[in-house]
Amino acid sequence: MKATKHAISPTRNENYAEWYQQVVRAADLAENSSVRGCMVIKPWGYAIWEILQRELDKRIKETGHSNAYFPLFIPKSYLEREAAHVEGFAKECAVVTHSRLVQNEKGELIPASPLEEPLVVRPTSEVIIGESFARWIKSYRDLPLLINQWANVVRWEMRPRIFLRTTEFLWQEGHTAHATPEEAEEETRKMLEVYRTVAEKLMALPVIPGKKTAAERFPGAVETFSIEAMMQDGKALQAGTSHFLGQNFSRACGIKFIDKEGEEQFAWTSSWGVSTRLIGGLIMAHSDDDGLLLPPRLAPIQVVVLPVLRGEKEDASVLASGAELCHVLGQKCHGGEPLRVSFDDRDRRGGEKNWEHIKKGVPLRVELGTRDIAIGQVTFLLRDGGGKQSMAREEFVEAVPRLLGELQERIFAAALALRRERTIRVKNFDEFREFFSSGNGFVEAHFCGDGAIERRMREEFSVTARCIPLETEGNIGPCFADPSRQGPITLWARAY
Amino acid sequence: MKATKHAISPTRNENYAEWYQQVVRAADLAENSSVRGCMVIKPWGYAIWEILQRELDKRIKETGHSNAYFPLFIPKSYLEREAAHVEGFAKECAVVTHSRLVQNEKGELIPASPLEEPLVVRPTSEVIIGESFARWIKSYRDLPLLINQWANVVRWEMRPRIFLRTTEFLWQEGHTAHATPEEAEEETRKMLEVYRTVAEKLMALPVIPGKKTAAERFPGAVETFSIEAMMQDGKALQAGTSHFLGQNFSRACGIKFIDKEGEEQFAWTSSWGVSTRLIGGLIMAHSDDDGLLLPPRLAPIQVVVLPVLRGEKEDASVLASGAELCHVLGQKCHGGEPLRVSFDDRDRRGGEKNWEHIKKGVPLRVELGTRDIAIGQVTFLLRDGGGKQSMAREEFVEAVPRLLGELQERIFAAALALRRERTIRVKNFDEFREFFSSGNGFVEAHFCGDGAIERRMREEFSVTARCIPLETEGNIGPCFADPSRQGPITLWARAY
Numbered sequence: 001m002k003a004t005k006h007a008i009s010p011t012r013n014e015n016y017a018e019w020y021q022q023v024v025r026a027a028d029l030a031e032n033s034s035v036r037g038c039m040v041i042k043p044w045g046y047a048i049w050e051i052l053q054r055e056l057d058k059r060i061k062e063t064g065h066s067n068a069y070f071p072l073f074i075p076k077s078y079l080e081r082e083a084a085h086v087e088g089f090a091k092e093c094a095v096v097t098h099s100r101l102v103q104n105e106k107g108e109l110i111p112a113s114p115l116e117e118p119l120v121v122r123p124t125s126e127v128i129i130g131e132s133f134a135r136w137i138k139s140y141r142d143l144p145l146l147i148n149q150w151a152n153v154v155r156w157e158m159r160p161r162i163f164l165r166t167t168e169f170l171w172q173e174g175h176t177a178h179a180t181p182e183e184a185e186e187e188t189r190k191m192l193e194v195y196r197t198v199a200e201k202l203m204a205l206p207v208i209p210g211k212k213t214a215a216e217r218f219p220g221a222v223e224t225f226s227i228e229a230m231m232q233d234g235k236a237l238q239a240g241t242s243h244f245l246g247q248n249f250s251r252a253c254g255i256k257f258i259d260k261e262g263e264e265q266f267a268w269t270s271s272w273g274v275s276t277r278l279i280g281g282l283i284m285a286h287s288d289d290d291g292l293l294l295p296p297r298l299a300p301i302q303v304v305v306l307p308v309l310r311g312e313k314e315d316a317s318v319l320a321s322g323a324e325l326c327h328v329l330g331q332k333c334h335g336g337e338p339l340r341v342s343f344d345d346r347d348r349r350g351g352e353k354n355w356e357h358i359k360k361g362v363p364l365r366v367e368l369g370t371r372d373i374a375i376g377q378v379t380f381l382l383r384d385g386g387g388k389q390s391m392a393r394e395e396f397v398e399a400v401p402r403l404l405g406e407l408q409e410r411i412f413a414a415a416l417a418l419r420r421e422r423t424i425r426v427k428n429f430d431e432f433r434e435f436f437s438s439g440n441g442f443v444e445a446h447f448c449g450d451g452a453i454e455r456r457m458r459e460e461f462s463v464t465a466r467c468i469p470l471e472t473e474g475n476i477g478p479c480f481a482d483p484s485r486q487g488p489i490t491l492w493a494r495a496y
Numbered sequence: 497m498k499a500t501k502h503a504i505s506p507t508r509n510e511n512y513a514e515w516y517q518q519v520v521r522a523a524d525l526a527e528n529s530s531v532r533g534c535m536v537i538k539p540w541g542y543a544i545w546e547i548l549q550r551e552l553d554k555r556i557k558e559t560g561h562s563n564a565y566f567p568l569f570i571p572k573s574y575l576e577r578e579a580a581h582v583e584g585f586a587k588e589c590a591v592v593t594h595s596r597l598v599q600n601e602k603g604e605l606i607p608a609s610p611l612e613e614p615l616v617v618r619p620t621s622e623v624i625i626g627e628s629f630a631r632w633i634k635s636y637r638d639l640p641l642l643i644n645q646w647a648n649v650v651r652w653e654m655r656p657r658i659f660l661r662t663t664e665f666l667w668q669e670g671h672t673a674h675a676t677p678e679e680a681e682e683e684t685r686k687m688l689e690v691y692r693t694v695a696e697k698l699m700a701l702p703v704i705p706g707k708k709t710a711a712e713r714f715p716g717a718v719e720t721f722s723i724e725a726m727m728q729d730g731k732a733l734q735a736g737t738s739h740f741l742g743q744n745f746s747r748a749c750g751i752k753f754i755d756k757e758g759e760e761q762f763a764w765t766s767s768w769g770v771s772t773r774l775i776g777g778l779i780m781a782h783s784d785d786d787g788l789l790l791p792p793r794l795a796p797i798q799v800v801v802l803p804v805l806r807g808e809k810e811d812a813s814v815l816a817s818g819a820e821l822c823h824v825l826g827q828k829c830h831g832g833e834p835l836r837v838s839f840d841d842r843d844r845r846g847g848e849k850n851w852e853h854i855k856k857g858v859p860l861r862v863e864l865g866t867r868d869i870a871i872g873q874v875t876f877l878l879r880d881g882g883g884k885q886s887m888a889r890e891e892f893v894e895a896v897p898r899l900l901g902e903l904q905e906r907i908f909a910a911a912l913a914l915r916r917e918r919t920i921r922v923k924n925f926d927e928f929r930e931f932f933s934s935g936n937g938f939v940e941a942h943f944c945g946d947g948a949i950e951r952r953m954r955e956e957f958s959v960t961a962r963c964i965p966l967e968t969e970g971n972i973g974p975c976f977a978d979p980s981r982q983g984p985i986t987l988w989a990r991a992y
Contacts (some may be wrong), residue, residue, distance in 0.1 A: 033627070034574075034700075035567045037616065040628050041641070043562035050563065066539035067546065071531045072648055072664050073590070076597065076605055078530075086597075086605065094569070095594040095607045099652040101572065101586040109572055109582065111591040111614055118607055119531065121568075121592065121617070131529070132536050147539070152568055152648065154594040168568050348731065 001284065003005055006289035007268075007359050008198040023283055024162055026359040030279075037160035037167030041276065047165075047169065047300035049276060052221045053150065055202055055297075056172065056274070061193050063173060065146040070129050072152075073119035078127045082252040085126065088219025092156040092261050094121040094167075095254070117442045121154040126220065126271055129175045130253030134432070137177060137267060139258045144187070145177045153275075162281030164237075171275035177255055177267040181246065185267035188200045190245040191272040192225045195240035202335075203278065204295035204412040205229050205285050206419055206489060207239055210467025218271075222246035228466045228491060230419040231284040234440030236466045236493035240283050241273035266296040280496070285415050291381055292361030295334045295411050296404035301342040303400060304362045305329075306353055308369035319345060325366070325393070333399045358383065363407050364400065382407055425489075429481050432492070441494040444469075446477035448485035456481075466491040502785035503855050509970065512729045519779055522557045522656055522855040523788035526775075529770075531658035533663030540856055541659075542773055543796035547664065549646065550792075551698055552668065552770070557691050561642040561670060566625050568648075570613035574623045578748040581622065584715025588652040590617040590663075603639040617650040621766055622716065622741070626749030627669045632767050633673060635754045635764060638957055640683070658992050659776030660733075663837075667771035673751055673763040676743065680764035683721070687768040688721045691736035699774065700791035700908040701781050701917055703724050703735055704938075706963025711947045714767075718742035724962045724987060726915040727780040730936030732962050735777050738768035778992070781911050788857030791830045791907050792900035797838040799896060800858045802849055803826075804865035815841055817869045821889070822860070830897045854879065860896065863876060878903055885959035921985075925977050928988070932957040939988040940965075943974035944981035953979075953988065962987040 009025055024030055029045030032038075041049065057067070073096060079086050083128060096119040098111035122128060131145065137145060150172050157167045174191060178184040182219045192209050199205045207227035216226040218421075219413055221243040227237045234459045249255070250266040259265050296302050307322040309315045326343045333339065342362075344353055350367075366380045378396040380419045391399060422441035426432045435443055447453070447465065455479055457463045472489040504522055508515045520526055525541030528534075537545065553563070565731050594607035618624060625643065631639060637923040646668050653663045655785045670687060674680040676781050695701045703723035713720040717739040725735045725799060746752070746762040755761050782789045792798050803818040804810045821840045829835065838858075840849055846863075854862055862876045864883075874892040875884055880903060887895060918937035922928045931939055943949070943961065953959045968985040 031628075031631075033567045033624070035569045035571060035624075038567035038569060041565040042566065043564050046564045047562070049565075049755040068542045069537040069545075071534035071536065071667065072650065073531045073534060075531060079597070080605055090597040092607060093595070093597060094592045095597060096590045096616070096870070097607055098614075100589060101575075101582075101591060101614075101616070109576055109586060111593055118594075118597075119590070120597070128529070128531075132527075135527075143759045152566065170565065180642050370891045 007291050007355060008289050011289040012232060015370050019289070020284055020371055021162065023287045023291055029283070029292070030162055032162060035167075035496075037157040039162050039168075041170075043465075044300065045279060048279060048282070048294070048298055050277050051298050051300065052278060053172075053196070055223075056194075056198050057150070059173065060148050060172070060197065060487060063190060063194060065148045065176075069151070070125055070132065071147055072122055074125075074128045076118045076120060078131065079120055079161050081127055082220045082249060083104065084248075085220035085252070085346065086356065089123045091154070092115065092161050093123050094154045094156060095119070096121065100195055100208050104199060117429055122151070123155045124155055124273070125149065125151070125153075125173055126175065127247050127253060130249050130269075133175070133177050133253040133267070134256070135267075137255055140179050141177045142390050143177060143257060143267065144183060146174075146187075147176065148172055148174045162166035162278075163283070164277055166276075169277065169478050170455035171273050173271060174272040176270045179257065179259065179267070184246075184270050185244045188223070188225060188242045188270045188272065192240070192269070193244040194243070195227050195272075195274055197231065198274075199227055199278075200412065202295065202297045203484045204279060204297075204408055204415065206238065206412060207469075208467065208469050210469040210491060211473070212467055213447075213449060213454060213465045213490065215454045216465060218243045220245060220248050222248065224248050226250075229281055229285060230415070230422065230442060230493075231281070232418065233496065234422045236491075236495040237277075237281045237284065238495065239272040239278060240272070240467070243270060244268045245271060246410040257362060260403045262417055284496075286411055287361070291359030293411065293444070294361035294363060296363045296408050299339060299361065300406055301327055301362050302334060302340045303340045303364045303366065304344050304357050305366045305368055306344050306350065306357075308350060308367055308486075310407075310454070314370045318368060318370060318373065322412075325368065325378070325397075327399060328397050332397065332401055332402050339400065363404055376420060384410060426480055428483070432480055433461070436494075442466075444472075444489050446487050446491035448482055448487040450479075450482065450485070453481045462494050463466075463492050464495055466493050466495060503787050503851060504785050508728060516659065516663065516780055517784070519783045521785055523857060525779070525788070526658055528658060530978045531613060531663075533653040533707060534960060535662050535664075539667075540796065541657060541775060544794055545780070546775060547748045547770060547794050547796065548694070548698065549668075552690075552694050553646070555694065556644050556668070557760075558668065560688060561644045561689060564643050564645060565647070566628065566645055567619055568618055570618050570621075570624045572614045572616060575616055577623055578716045578745060580744075580746070580933075581716035582690060585651070589619050590650045590652060590876040591615070592617065597830075600800065603746050618647070619649055619651045620767075620769070621645065621649075621669055622671065622745050623649070623749060626751060626765075629671070629763070629765075629812060630750040630752070633751055633753050637767045639753060639763065640677045642683075643672065644668055644670045653749055657992075659779070660773055662772075665771045665773065665956045667769050669767060669769040672969050673746065674765070675755065676763045678764050678968070680742075681740045681741065684719070684721060684738045684766045684768065687766070687792065688713045688723065688736070689736040691723050691738070691768070691770055694770075695725065695774075696737055697724055697789065698793045698821070699778055700793075700904055700911065701735065701777060702908060702912040703964065704967075706965040706987060707969070708923055708963055709812060709943075709947075709986065710944060713910055713959060714739045716741060716744050718744065722963050724989075726918065726938060726989075727777070727992065729780070729917045730938075730989075732987075732991040733773075733777045733780065734962070735774060736768070736770040736983065738796065741765045746864070750944050758850075760870050761913070765920065780992075783909055787855030788858060789953075790857035790905065792859045792904050794940055795857065795859050797834065797836055797858050798830060798838045798900055799825055799835060799862065800853050801839050801843055801848065801862045801864055802853075803839075804846060804863055810866045814866060814869065817865050821874070821893075823866065823987060825892050825896060825937075828893065830900050835896065852879070859900055880906060891979050911944055922976055929957070932959050932990070936990055938962075938984050941976035941984035942983050944975035944983040946975075946978065948980070949975075949977045958990050959988050960991055962989050964992060
């Protein structure tokens, strides 16, 4: 390992897309399976997802939502109920047509027992959950109905990329129904804010919350909101979406209620989701040419203690001292949870173990040898650099939560600095073209909202309108592409 | 509500099967969806599942397993690799044959883009996980490999029954690989013991761990172990299974390793799982004619405080006092976790709220009125009867963990007493026939293991060999149906 300069080859500068695949492999996060477009999430990748899931689940419940579970299969006729929705999803869905396999005369298994109506494996669950909502909601007193589901979904992917675009992925999808459009839109924005908090505080990922243009809306939505993050190559990643669905799905599914005045009305609904795609964003935003770099709040192991063993009789005391250090550290907290500490006493070469933890992004490594123990000190390294540091053992134990907190802040600050450096405000199409002809980044430009302009930008530059940032929502000016028309500041980028 | 004697109609004695459906409905646990055989797990049912999941997940991790996630789809050719396995599952699987829907000339959506190879929605994941194991395992140093997955699975169900037999269900499936058959079999028994502990300590469900007869084995297994519970109607419910797979799946999937002597060998594997079916067992084992009865360890709400409001100015102090009581109770622990306390200050009739909590099985209800507050006492009711009790408020706060612990014990004791009462040891076929001709229960009988006898018992009495209990494994005697042959004591029952 020490012969090469970096653990990951190619580096980010050499080939960003391939570097990403190599980080996923080196950190042992996931792998492609033999089922095209479907991935296997390996233990280290799944452990990160579990932490993200637990933290998000806590916040979803704190905001009054309950978890429930709805069928994997959607009858074809249900999908047809909302025109824009079926248009958006029919072209990429897994269709179940038979309920058994039987052997033919050659001994081959062939599909048998055709279904009366084909079933679609859910690409998203608005229409199947809508069916339940229609049964559950009778009166304004049943509202708001605030439900969340953790599930797998399937959208057939022609150009799969691990974590970022997979045929099957894991996600949560919130679905809510309200008595007024104001309440439903407030919910939509509230959950966007929950996503922003999780992205920024846990993933150390600065994001721009905003409203999608009409062309970029979720199929069937009245408004779509998203959080957009910048990756290290300057491209955008949509990290979460929240949709105000108006009465489109309540009409399609028959979600009606009797209001306080005794009148029957259609409910106003919302839906919102984040997925395992977030792990792809986490990798691309923070990792370096040595592998994954995990924000401590999401690291399955925050501190690893590596005993330096020499095959001598002193080894026993090193092992005992290391176990004791882990025990003491495990009593400390970071982010309101006990520290996640691991003692790596596996019988392997120290260098090999060390590189494994670097590539997996463990935030803090302790190298514990006889000399350190003799003088009561701890030698440690932080994953984002700075080399070996030493500290008196007791002082170190107290300092770890602070060291991890500072690392978390540094990762966020670095991502924010990169985004600021690679974001420009443009006034006209020439500036826009010049920027995207020479590279990637975020462009802020007033935009009139004309879909034809969006199509042109996509065709000419592969650039899309990411969102209309909420922060500058009221800032209206002449459109960069058609100055005769006005519009809000809109964020443009190439996107994953 | 008070006009009828019981909240659930019919009662258990009147019609057990229908009583079960009505408890599911009254407790708002789940409902059938429009997709045949697929259920919707509603928030109260899902909350129970989440607790069960969290507790089981903790124990799965404590025994050294890591969670991971594998594809939903299995290529048809993979399923074909293990002969007994495909035989067991091909006849009830959902087959995906197309990857899009397109409109025909009539505007109907029809399946398009046929797949080169049909995919099966996983009924269980031995072969798809085996494919990964074959890649991950190279040397004895990669063993044991201890993996668990939380997932949905699909087995086409002709006679669905909510929670007990559904086309889609949620479960965990553990999959492990080992260097020796002894280790793999030890793992199989270890996880069976984890299941026994969860069933008995958390679900208050006494179970009989045992080995399946050859006829009842999992398709492809060398040995199958199960835990069997008795429901209140005397029928058996298989509550969890653990399989020693020998080298059958490692041969089918190519899971090979180089042993310490440098020789290539096939690994020895195990798999084990429990599912949302457990919730069906929970209902059928403990509930009564007023609805669900939840063991406190699994109750999403363990204590509900119901303020008695009279629409007068004293209401404010009742509400304040109730909130304070909830806060204080929330500081206490039961089963190592903070008490789950709910304050039901919804604007509804007291009787209606009270019955809702009874039907949902909340273990302890507190009725808090002005008089109680004035004299510093608490009036409460336990879900399993005994009527109203009073206690000084401070005393009550200290007593709640004990009251819940005692309730948990009583529920277990009642189920165990029922099982003992309805279990007999028989010596011969006449006794066997007499017992099952007049009703349900468990029969213990020496059995030679002849599959023809099992088939006859199934055909004549709908009775199956549930397991060979581990507790009496060495007790061999003349077979009840063929005294010329010997065999171990075997448990017989009609089963869900």
